[in-house]
Amino acid sequence: MAEYDPQAIEKKWQQEWDRTGVFRAETDPTRPKYYLLEMLPYPSGTLHMGHMRNYTIGDAVARYHRMRGYNVLHPMGWDAFGLPAENAAIQNGTHPRAWTNANIVEFRRVLRRFGFSYDWQREISTCEPEYYRWNQWFFLRMLEKGIAFRKKSRVNWCPQCQTVLANEQVIEGYCWRHETTLVEQKELEQWFLRITKYSDELLEDMDQLTDGWPERVLVMQQNWIGKSKGARVRFDVDGIAGLGLEVFTTRIDTIYGVSAVLLAATHPSLDRLLDGVPGRAAMDERLRAMRQSSVKAADIATAEKVGFFTGRFAINPFSGERVPIWVANFVLIEYGTGAVMCVPAHDQRDFEFAEKYSLPLKIVIQPLQGNLLRLDRMSEAYTEHGRLEESGPYTGLTSDEALERMAADAKSKNFGSSEITYRLKDWGISRQRYWGTPIPVLYCEKDGIVPVPDDQLPVRLPEDVALTGQGQSPLAGVPEFVHAKCPKCGGPARRETDTMDTFVDSSWYFYRYTDPHDDCAPFDKKIAAYWFPIDQYVGGITHAILHLLYSRFFCKVMRDLGLVNNDEPIARLFTQGMVQKGGVAMSKSRGNVVGAIDMADKYGCDTGRMYTLFAAPPEKDLEWNEQGIEGSSRFLNRVYRLIEKHAGPLKSIAVDWNASVDLASATPKEKNLIRKAHQTLKRVTNDFEIRWHFNTSVALIMELVNELSAQEPLEQDVSPIVLKRVLAMLVLMLAPMTPHIAEELWEILGNSTTLSRESWPLYREDLTREEQIEIIVQINGRVRGKFLVDDSASEDETRKRALNDPRIAALIAGKEILKVIVVQKKLVNIVLK
RNA sequence: GCGGAAGUGGCGGAAUUGGCAGACGCGCCAGCCUUAGGAGCUGGUGGCCGUAAGGCCGUAGGGGUUCGAGUCCCUUCUUCCGCACCA
Numbered sequence: 064m065a066e067y068d069p070q071a072i073e074k075k076w077q078q079e080w081d082r083t084g085v086f087r088a089e090t091d092p093t094r095p096k097y098y099l100l101e102m103l104p105y106p107s108g109t110l111h112m113g114h115m116r117n118y119t120i121g122d123a124v125a126r127y128h129r130m131r132g133y134n135v136l137h138p139m140g141w142d143a144f145g146l147p148a149e150n151a152a153i154q155n156g157t158h159p160r161a162w163t164n165a166n167i168v169e170f171r172r173v174l175r176r177f178g179f180s181y182d183w184q185r186e187i188s189t190c191e192p193e194y195y196r197w198n199q200w201f202f203l204r205m206l207e208k209g210i211a212f213r214k215k216s217r218v219n220w221c222p223q224c225q226t227v228l229a230n231e232q233v234i235e236g237y238c239w240r241h242e243t244t245l246v247e248q249k250e251l252e253q254w255f256l257r258i259t260k261y262s263d264e265l266l267e268d269m270d271q272l273t274d275g276w277p278e279r280v281l282v283m284q285q286n287w288i289g290k291s292k293g294a295r296v297r298f299d300v301d302g303i304a305g306l307g308l309e310v311f312t313t314r315i316d317t318i319y320g321v322s323a324v325l326l327a328a329t330h331p332s333l334d335r336l337l338d339g340v341p342g343r344a345a346m347d348e349r350l351r352a353m354r355q356s357s358v359k360a361a362d363i364a365t366a367e368k369v370g371f372f373t374g375r376f377a378i379n380p381f382s383g384e385r386v387p388i389w390v391a392n393f394v395l396i397e398y399g400t401g402a403v404m405c406v407p408a409h410d411q412r413d414f415e416f417a418e419k420y421s422l423p424l425k426i427v428i429q430p431l432q433g434n435l436l437r438l439d440r441m442s443e444a445y446t447e448h449g450r451l452e453e454s455g456p457y458t459g460l461t462s463d464e465a466l467e468r469m470a471a472d473a474k475s476k477n478f479g480s481s482e483i484t485y486r487l488k489d490w491g492i493s494r495q496r497y498w499g500t501p502i503p504v505l506y507c508e509k510d511g512i513v514p515v516p517d518d519q520l521p522v523r524l525p526e527d528v529a530l531t532g533q534g535q536s537p538l539a540g541v542p543e544f545v546h547a548k549c550p551k552c553g554g555p556a557r558r559e560t561d562t563m564d565t566f567v568d569s570s571w572y573f574y575r576y577t578d579p580h581d582d583c584a585p586f587d588k589k590i591a592a593y594w595f596p597i598d599q600y601v602g603g604i605t606h607a608i609l610h611l612l613y614s615r616f617f618c619k620v621m622r623d624l625g626l627v628n629n630d631e632p633i634a635r636l637f638t639q640g641m642v643q644k645g646g647v648a649m650s651k652s653r654g655n656v657v658g659a660i661d662m663a664d665k666y667g668c669d670t671g672r673m674y675t676l677f678a679a680p681p682e683k684d685l686e687w688n689e690q691g692i693e694g695s696s697r698f699l700n701r702v703y704r705l706i707e708k709h710a711g712p713l714k715s716i717a718v719d720w721n722a723s724v725d726l727a728s729a730t731p732k733e734k735n736l737i738r739k740a741h742q743t744l745k746r747v748t749n750d751f752e753i754r755w756h757f758n759t760s761v762a763l764i765m766e767l768v769n770e771l772s773a774q775e776p777l778e779q780d781v782s783p784i785v786l787k788r789v790l791a792m793l794v795l796m797l798a799p800m801t802p803h804i805a806e807e808l809w810e811i812l813g814n815s816t817t818l819s820r821e822s823w824p825l826y827r828e829d830l831t832r833e834e835q836i837e838i839i840v841q842i843n844g845r846v847r848g849k850f851l852v853d854d855s856a857s858e859d860e861t862r863k864r865a866l867n868d869p870r871i872a873a874l875i876a877g878k879e880i881l882k883v884i885v886v887q888k889k890l891v892n893i894v895l896k
Numbered sequence: 897g898c899g900g901a902a903g904u905g906g907c908g909g910a911a912u913u914g915g916c917a918g919a920c921g922c923g924c925c926a927g928c929c930u931u932a933g934g935a936g937c938u939g940g941u942g943g944c945c946g947u948a949a950g951g952c953c954g955u956a957g958g959g960g961u962u963c964g965a966g967u968c969c970c971u972u973c974u975u976c977c978g979c980a981c982c983a
Contacts, residue, residue: 279978283899286979287979289979289982291982291983310983311983312983313983368981391981392981394981395982399982404983405983410983411981412981412983486982604978607978678921678922680909686908688908691907693934694920694921700936701936704936746912754912759909761920762910762919762921763920764920766920881963883963889915890916892963894963894964
C-alpha cells in the first residue's frame, strides 16, 4: 500500500497547475468576479511561517471562491524599493537591485513551494521602470491638480554622516551608524501630497467600510485623522500694533478663565514679539534648547512641562483682560495654530503648568450637578462641560450654548471664527535616498520648477551610483543624472535628486494587477472597473493606518482624475494575527523563526498550511507548537490511508451530485455517514462564507474522518455509491486548505480531471437533520435526565415524556411544580418550588 | 491619559440564536500490535467526594436580569495592542 509522500505529491500537482494554467484570471465581464489580495511583501530576509499564515488564509479563500464559480483574481508581487536594500548595499557592497532581485527569486521559490494559487503572469515588482514610471505619472497629475506641492520641512540629520536619516535609522535619538552622535533636526524643501484635502471624505467614507473592515482599524484611522471642532481666537499683543496671536481652542466657553497665552518654541511671531525685550539673549538660548529637544515623540509625552515668560502681554478679546505671553514646550507647532490659551482651571496640562509657574487659576465652569468647584479644593482641572460663571454676558449659559454663541460673536466682532482642525498632516514623500522612484521634476534657473513631460517618462534611476551613506541624496552625486535640459526653455536645469516614499508604490499597486503589462497607462479604466473594488484584502494589522489610509487617499485622487469609479478601493479587510514563538512575533532579528522551506521539507506544505489554519482562529495571534504540527501531519496521513484503502472498488463509480439520495432504504451506517457529511459540509461552508474560522472547519473535517473510522468496516453495510459520495465530499472540503493532497486523493478516487476546476459541493438541509433528537431534562436548571424524541415530536409530547420519565418522576414526586419550560428539540426545564 | 481587543482544563482552542461548558487537536495515562518504536490502533483524561450509581464545584473577581448566563447588563481587576502634551 502506498504511503502519503507529500514531497512527491506537492511537486506533481504544482507542475500540473503550472502546465494547465488553472489559476490564470481572465477579465470577463460576463462572469462574477472575486478579487482577493494579500498585502504585497517586501522581499527581505527569509519567509517564515508568519508570512505563510497570511498567504494560506488568502489562498484558502481564493480557492474556495474559485470552487464557488467566481472568476478569481489572486495576484502576487514585490514591494521592491526601500531602505533595507540601500543599507545592505552600504554594508556589503552589493547593488540594491542585485540584493532585491536575489530576494525576489528566493521569495518566489518559497511561495511556489507552498502551492499558492497565484496568477503568476500578473506578477509586478515596484522597482522596475515599467512600474515606477506610473508613480511618476501620478505625481505629475497631482502636481497639475495642486495636490503635490513643495514646502519646508524638518528631517533627521546626522552631523557625522552629513546625511538625512530615516526615522528607522534614528535609534534612541542617535545615528544608527554613530552610536554617540546625537541626531539633529534640519529644515529642507520637500515634496508633499495634500492628503488633508480629503480629510473629511476619508472620515465620512468610513461609513462604507463598517461592514467589511475591522472596527479597530477604522477607529485607529479615525483617531489618526483626528477631527476636532473648535474656534480660532485672536489675542492682540499689548504694545505691538498689528501683531495678533491666533490661538486654537475647542473650549472657547472657558475663555474668561485664561491666565496666559502659550506659544510653541518655533512659533513664527516669536521674533517680532521678543524684539526689544530685556533679556532677549537668554531667551534665544532657551528657545534653541527647546527646539532641539523636541526630537523624540515618545519622550515628549512624559517630559516635564517647562516654559518662560516672554515679557509681553496679550489682550483677551472677550474680557479685555491683559494676560502674559509664555513659551511652553508642550505646545505643538504642527497642530492648530501653534498657540493656545492657558486655562488652568479647566485643562489638566494648563493646570500643571500654572502650578509650576504660579499662574493664577480662575474657575469659569461649574458642574451642572453635584458640588460646586472651589479653588482651595482643586487638585486637578475640571475638564467636563458645565455652566458658565464669571464670564461676563455669557454667565449662566451651558457650555454647549456658549461654545456656539461665543464663536459666532468672535466672528461678528472680527477677532475669531469657528474652525475645524485635523491631526492628519500632509504626506511628505521626499526621501533623500537612492533606492526609490525619482521625483519627475526639474529646476530651471529661468522657469523654476518644471515637471518632466509625460513623453519623457520614466525618469530612470541610474544604476551606477556611489552609496556611502554619507553626503546628500545619492542621486546628487551623479552628474549625468542631475544635469538636464529644461523642457520649456532648453536651457540648463537640475533634476530633483530626491526619491519618493515607498508608500507611494504600495498605494495603488492593486490597480496595476488588473492590467500589469499596460505601457500606455497605469491601467485600463474598463478593466479596473470590472475587478474593483477588492473583495477581500488580507494582511497584518501593522498597516492599519499608513498603507491603508494612503491607499484610500490615492483611490479618491484617481476617482477625481476619472480613472476609477469607486470611492473606496477595498470592500473588505481582514487582519490576521501574528505567528509567535516564545510569546513574541517571529522575526529574523529575534532568531525565533520557523522557516517556510524547512517546514515544507520536513512535513510538506499541506501540513504547514493545515496547522496554521487549525491552531487558532485567523485573527488571533498563534503560538507555534512543533507537537501541534505532528498532529496535523498525522491527520493528513490518516486521511490518505483511509481513502487509499477504500478507493479501489470506488474508482469506476461516477458521482452524480444531482442524483437523489434514498434515505428510506439506507442502512443505519449509511444514514450516519450521509448525515455527518452533510452536517460537516453545512458548517464548513458557513465557516468560509461568514465566520472565517478555519480552525473549526478543520475540526469538523476531523470529526467526519473520525466518524468514517468509527463506522469501519466500511465494506459492510455501506454501498460503494454512498461511500464514494462521502469520500468525495471530504476531499472537496479539504481542497481549499490542503490542495495538493486533495488533488492526489481526488485522482486516487478515480477522477481524471483536476480538482482545481471542481465545484464546491452543496449540502442538503434535509440530509443534515437527525431523525431522533436528544432532549435534556432539567430540574431548576440542573440536568437530571435525557431522552430521545422523534424530530416531529410536538411540544406537548415532549413535556409529557419528560414528566413521565421514571427518574424525573421520582425526583419531582410530592413537590409543587411552578412551571415547565419546553424548548422544542432542545430541552425541558421543570421549575419546582 | 484616550481608544481598541481579550481573559474558558496542563496547552492551542470549541460552544454560530441565552439552552448538556470543554468539540477538535496537543500533551499525559492505560492497553493492543511490534525484534524495536519518536510508527499505527483502541480506550481514558476539568476539580473535589464516592468502589459504584451519583453528587457538589467550575468559564479572571463581585453584583444583577432570567426558568436557564461563558454568552446579556453593571462593576472591579489583569494582559495585550494602537495613539499619545492634539489645546
